[in-house]
Amino acid sequence: MTTKHISVTVNGEAREADVEPRLLLVHLLRDVFMLTGTHIGCDTSNCGACTIHLDGESAKSCTLLAVQADGKSVTTIEGMASGATLHPLQQAFWDQHGLQCGFCTPGMIMQAAWLLKQNADPTETEIRAGIAGNLCRCTGYVNIVKSIQQAAGELAPSEDAATEAAATIQA
Amino acid sequence: MIPPQFDYVRPANLDEALAILRDREGAKVLAGGYSLLPLLKLRLASPEVLVDIGAIAGMDGIAEVEKGLHIGGRATHRSIHENAAVKARYPLLEDAAAGIGDPQIRNWGTMGGSVAHADPSADWPAVLIASRAAINVRSAGGDRWIDARDFFIDSFQTAIEPNEILTEIRVPAPGANAGGAYAKLERRAGDFSTVGVAVQLNLGADGQISAVGIGLTAVAPTPFAATDAEAILMGATPDEATFRRAGDAAAAQSSPTTDAHGPAEYKKAMVSEMVVRALRSAVSRARKQA
CATH class of the missing domain: 3.10.20.30 (Beta-grasp domain)
Structure with a gap:
């Protein structure tokens, strides 16, 4: 062939x-x-x-x-990263413990990046629907969602989104 | 999993693709690939040559005309889901598109590919049967239209000949006082249906059902029209008792198999229930239009 x-x-x-x-x-x-x-x-x-x-x-x-x-x-x-500077999603997964074993993480981050391009300020429900095609066998979805929320706040720093993300992070 | 060996061509236009299908044995059409590649990886299919239609311009459009919706064979699930005309006037299609696979699959998977693949549990075939859609297939010798109700021959078998390509699907305009809905029972979000029911109907001036189509998926070797249920509903008053009689008739007409999704008797009971739910939703949408 x-x-x-x-x-x-x-x-x-x-x-x-x-x-x-x-x-x-x-x-x-x-x-x-x-x-x-x-x-x-x-x-x-x-x-x-x-x-x-x-x-x-x-x-x-x-x-x-x-x-x-x-x-x-x-x-x-x-x-995703620019030299030594992590992409906001990579940094957010780090900050929020968005990974445990880390196997699903590259796919999660790529899907989250696509999601945030479509919808810069997604609700938690929209985030969960957006990563419906990505499975985390450690079941660490709560922190994955938090990570994506943090990155959304940084990537689209409208005042509401930033305040909301900060509130979520503190909660 | 590694697919078997095959040759690969990506023709620049439809005529070139059709000439390849005419001239070469064992050719198979590749669109998004999310149905075909799993088959290749499991070695359930071993084509000589894949004809990738991904570079052919003008096959992925969605156009609304007076008579209905013209959907290009390569329109993705996502483009259908996000289409403004679909959102405004084709809720059956919007319901179904939302539940297919996951975002990545909806980005690349196509309606034409899903329909040509004819998985007996796929969602689009039931939708096209309920809407009485027409499917255009083209060969080097010309084209022909196939009624969606005559299209699905057996599991993974359709009326498409090996030298033909599915180029377009036409969904008739819903008409006045129309409502459609897709009710899907699935074990997890995005799964293939355990039971899928598509309903498209109209209410007459007297409030009775003046037209109705019901397509079922996952409960027979092929998707099919629940004609007994349709006969019960035609001209009937849309009430709970009638919905239940129609649901029971659809269950009686289905022939599900026992598998990991549940026993056959359970699936039959769920056909009845999902028909009722789809009818409720379709009628409520039709009334909102009135």
């Missing part, structure tokens, strides 16, 4: 690879580009650990082919 030559922008950097058509996007990221921050959890599109952004929209990379990303832009957890 012939390989396909693909060009993918990964975290802003143009990358190329020759891949078998059956190569999954998550394997391209992890095994070819050595970006192992994206995790493989269930491998059946249930758990969301492999969540990345494809052309800005969140997707489960275990259920996409690498060739489907040809000509597109991919953002992974490695693309």
